[in-house]
Amino acid sequence: MPHSESTPEQQDPPARTELTPTMEDTTLNLGNGGLTDEDLLMAGVDEVESPPVVPPAAVEQQPPPSSAPEEEDAPVEIKQETKSDIKLEDLFDGMDSDSDDEFSGKNNHTNKDLVTGQVPPSSPGPAAPSGGGSNPDLLRAFYQLLFPWRHYFQWLNHSPTPTPDFKHREFSLWLSGGVVFRFQSYATLDLLRKDVFKHLPERIEIGPIYTANPRDRKTFRNSSAFKPVAKELCFDIDLTDYDDVRTCCDKANICGKCWRFITMAIKVLGVALKEDFGYEHVMWVYSGRRGAHAWVCDRKARGLDDHKRKAIGNYFSVVKGGEKTGKRVNVRRPLHPHLARSLGILKEHFLTDVLEGQDPWREEDRAEKLLMLLPDVKLRVALKEKWEANPGRSSVVKWGDIDSVAKTMGSVNTKDLLEAKQDIVLEYTYPRLDILVTEQKTHLLKSPFVVHPGTGRVCVPIDTDDLDGFDPLGVPTIGGLVNEIDAAGGVVKKEGDDEDRRGAEWERTSIKPYTDQFRGFVHGLLREEREFVRVKREREEEGGLDF
Numbered sequence: 001m002p003h004s005e006s007t008p009e010q011q012d013p014p015a016r017t018e019l020t021p022t023m024e025d026t027t028l029n030l031g032n033g034g035l036t037d038e039d040l041l042m043a044g045v046d047e048v049e050s051p052p053v054v055p056p057a058a059v060e061q062q063p064p065p066s067s068a069p070e071e072e073d074a075p076v077e078i079k080q081e082t083k084s085d086i087k088l089e090d091l092f093d094g095m096d097s098d099s100d101d102e103f104s105g106k107n108n109h110t111n112k113d114l115v116t117g118q119v120p121p122s123s124p125g126p127a128a129p130s131g132g133g134s135n136p137d138l139l140r141a142f143y144q145l146l147f148p149w150r151h152y153f154q155w156l157n158h159s160p161t162p163t164p165d166f167k168h169r170e171f172s173l174w175l176s177g178g179v180v181f182r183f184q185s186y187a188t189l190d191l192l193r194k195d196v197f198k199h200l201p202e203r204i205e206i207g208p209i210y211t212a213n214p215r216d217r218k219t220f221r222n223s224s225a226f227k228p229v230a231k232e233l234c235f236d237i238d239l240t241d242y243d244d245v246r247t248c249c250d251k252a253n254i255c256g257k258c259w260r261f262i263t264m265a266i267k268v269l270g271v272a273l274k275e276d277f278g279y280e281h282v283m284w285v286y287s288g289r290r291g292a293h294a295w296v297c298d299r300k301a302r303g304l305d306d307h308k309r310k311a312i313g314n315y316f317s318v319v320k321g322g323e324k325t326g327k328r329v330n331v332r333r334p335l336h337p338h339l340a341r342s343l344g345i346l347k348e349h350f351l352t353d354v355l356e357g358q359d360p361w362r363e364e365d366r367a368e369k370l371l372m373l374l375p376d377v378k379l380r381v382a383l384k385e386k387w388e389a390n391p392g393r394s395s396v397v398k399w400g401d402i403d404s405v406a407k408t409m410g411s412v413n414t415k416d417l418l419e420a421k422q423d424i425v426l427e428y429t430y431p432r433l434d435i436l437v438t439e440q441k442t443h444l445l446k447s448p449f450v451v452h453p454g455t456g457r458v459c460v461p462i463d464t465d466d467l468d469g470f471d472p473l474g475v476p477t478i479g480g481l482v483n484e485i486d487a488a489g490g491v492v493k494k495e496g497d498d499e500d501r502r503g504a505e506w507e508r509t510s511i512k513p514y515t516d517q518f519r520g521f522v523h524g525l526l527r528e529e530r531e532f533v534r535v536k537r538e539r540e541e542e543g544g545l546d547f
Helices: 037-042 086-091 111-115 135-148 151-158 189-199 215-221 256-274 306-315 337-356 364-372 376-388 395-408 414-429 435-439 463-469 478-487 512-539
Strands: 170-175 181-183 205-212 228-230 233-238 282-286 291-296
Touching: 086 306, 135 189, 135 478, 151 189, 151 512, 170 189, 181 215, 181 291, 205 215, 233 256, 233 435, 256 282, 256 291, 256 337, 306 435, 337 395, 337 414, 364 376, 376 395
Parallel strands: none
Antiparallel strands: 170 181, 170 205, 205 228, 233 291, 282 291
């Protein structure tokens, strides 16, 4: 970004601190991480202790920072437990987010490993240029300069001042070297920030709000005294679940073509969550590599029990089974209004993004799958003969062949064929969810605005008003953001002030539109919370029923 340069006639400019890390870099003294005094007061923080500045000459002699917990206000590393030691914690085994191979059970690690702090080894994956998702110097700069702490706190707290919604919320910090801190909780934003600045986690996951402080869970003798009471209703979509229908990429790899499956899913779920369930505050967040997460933050959604969450999950469970199970969509007729509406949304995407963009049936073995989804045996035989006689036909042409050959035969049941084609459209385009993320309050999910360790990309909100304009490969990386600050002149220091000026660095980088979007979302959520409190108070004053 352009910045004014000083001339010899001008006064000395404010000192600036370059952020691009090198092997000789010192620890950055970035203090409040972008929060003003007003921000800290709103978060219930009186004073913030800045990390110390390490003189350059002392860097090599200084031992690396220890991740071991302190006795006070520090996370406790979860040790390996014997079977006889496991009591209340067993209720929450296996509830970690599994969106990414870096930290998931998809690498054939047990869920128990995630609870005891044995993290599956990182998968290298296709790293983004200058990503630096695991670089501690870049993480320090990001957390202290660019992370939206104030609005992050208000999003989870539902108020500008600390409440049990924040104090009793579980956080999970994932550190380099395979260390996981589960059941962390913080009375104020300042305490959370201090822990993050101290440990520089590669990943932060968010869990439910409990009846008591999660750090005190072992002091309770039974689960009724310590249990989850609220959490956002969440949805997790991962492109690896589309590997049987996408041809451009597979596994952790993505491109603009296959990202269209995520776009379709967000459109379908977004309309349904609003029109069928009445939810207004839904935030979609890029996972940092190959997926997206939805956070439904409405008060009535946060209070759902697991039975209702499971019912909502089942509502969206249309594509079932694995890729080797044959026909994966079997829906009743007449179609449910949600499915009829979804077909209206998806049919154009099916033609352009699937048939043209993916060309899923050009190859003979994939075309066999299409034939098996058709109900009429004679039609399948006729189509196979036609395609074998005319090899290389595109998927668009083969899709048209179904109707033309059926019309020529004259004996095909048109109603059955229409329903089969509708099921095919749904199988290739309808959202595919990790259902456990939706069904269970105790399931952890990766936090917005953390950095994906494999790609270095920030998990930013997705603008649902411009879904077609979202480019996952264009999302800012942590390394790129720090370079942008350097290009804009580094961290500005006030004249005569010993502390760096903080709070404006994010505005000079490409993270700004995503932060602005998040701030707007949080403001809307807080307006609803204030209105709820006002109406509740008025009803109580009038002697009406509480709700």
